[in-house]
Amino acid sequence: MGFKTIASTGMLALSATHFASSVVADAPTCPNDTPLSCSTSTEEASCCFNTPGGSLLLTQFWDYDPATGPSDSWTIHGLWPDNCDGTYEEFCDESREYSNITSILQDQGRTELLSYMTKYWKDYSGDDESFWEHEWNKHGTCINTIEPDCYTDYTPQEEVGDYLQKTVDLFKTLNTYKAFADAGIKPSSSKTYTLSEIHDALAAIHDDFAPYVGCDGDYLNEAWYFYYVRGNLITGQYEPSEKLTQSNCPESGIKYMPKSNGQESTCPNRR
Numbered sequence: 001m002g003f004k005t006i007a008s009t010g011m012l013a014l015s016a017t018h019f020a021s022s023v024v025a026d027a028p029t030c031p032n033d034t035p036l037s038c039s040t041s042t043e044e045a046s047c048c049f050n051t052p053g054g055s056l057l058l059t060q061f062w063d064y065d066p067a068t069g070p071s072d073s074w075t076i077h078g079l080w081p082d083n084c085d086g087t088y089e090e091f092c093d094e095s096r097e098y099s100n101i102t103s104i105l106q107d108q109g110r111t112e113l114l115s116y117m118t119k120y121w122k123d124y125s126g127d128d129e130s131f132w133e134h135e136w137n138k139h140g141t142c143i144n145t146i147e148p149d150c151y152t153d154y155t156p157q158e159e160v161g162d163y164l165q166k167t168v169d170l171f172k173t174l175n176t177y178k179a180f181a182d183a184g185i186k187p188s189s190s191k192t193y194t195l196s197e198i199h200d201a202l203a204a205i206h207d208d209f210a211p212y213v214g215c216d217g218d219y220l221n222e223a224w225y226f227y228y229v230r231g232n233l234i235t236g237q238y239e240p241s242e243k244l245t246q247s248n249c250p251e252s253g254i255k256y257m258p259k260s261n262g263q264e265s266t267c268p269n270r271r
Ligand SMILES: *[C@@H]1O[C@H](CO)[C@@H](O)[C@H](O)[C@H]1NC(C)=O
Pocket: 098, 099, 100, 103, 104, 107
């Protein structure tokens, strides 16, 4: 466990007791003057500088038909490294693509994480394991600061558990459902909202930066929160940032539907 940039026996002892939930205690500290991702084009890739995927997106779904997850919560889509211009790399390391995410997490003792994911990281067709594999294989493998070389005592697939835990940790800080509720925006099959009402409600939980919101026609179904990171993906500082992708929702007449138990999928264009 642990990255090359730190060695602290105290932290290692702590992590032994709290292995399942406090993996962060093991992770590296990068120098305080590490540049923020995307802030410079001259800094080279390292375990303390995310590049080319320096824009990190925590993405969420509102899957209402068929509904996934709790009716009063959005669900996790993923954590994506986008380039600093909104484009992105995908499937970056075939040798680290896995089809056994559940086993990996069980083997690492991350049972709390697994049960949280089972509740909040849902596949709309019911195959959560495949969805987690897809997210890791497509996006996680492209994050340079969690490559195996960044770890001192690398144990196989350690970075996979770290990545999934980080995704969940970020998701927990971005309660989209509550941000909307606090602004008086509740799921309704009759009400409509404007894009600016939606942007304002969500900017309130992201340092005044509105996330990208995605729609299927008039129906709201996604939110992507953009960050830059100072340091390593796992232990670095996340700074909310301007979205690099413009919403595909209409300016007004947007519907935020209650979760139901319908049969039809309404979620095209999945990443
Ligand atoms: C998961 O799959 C990889 C690649 O096939 C394998 O090396 C690893 O041992 C598996 N892990 C577990 C815990 O089954």
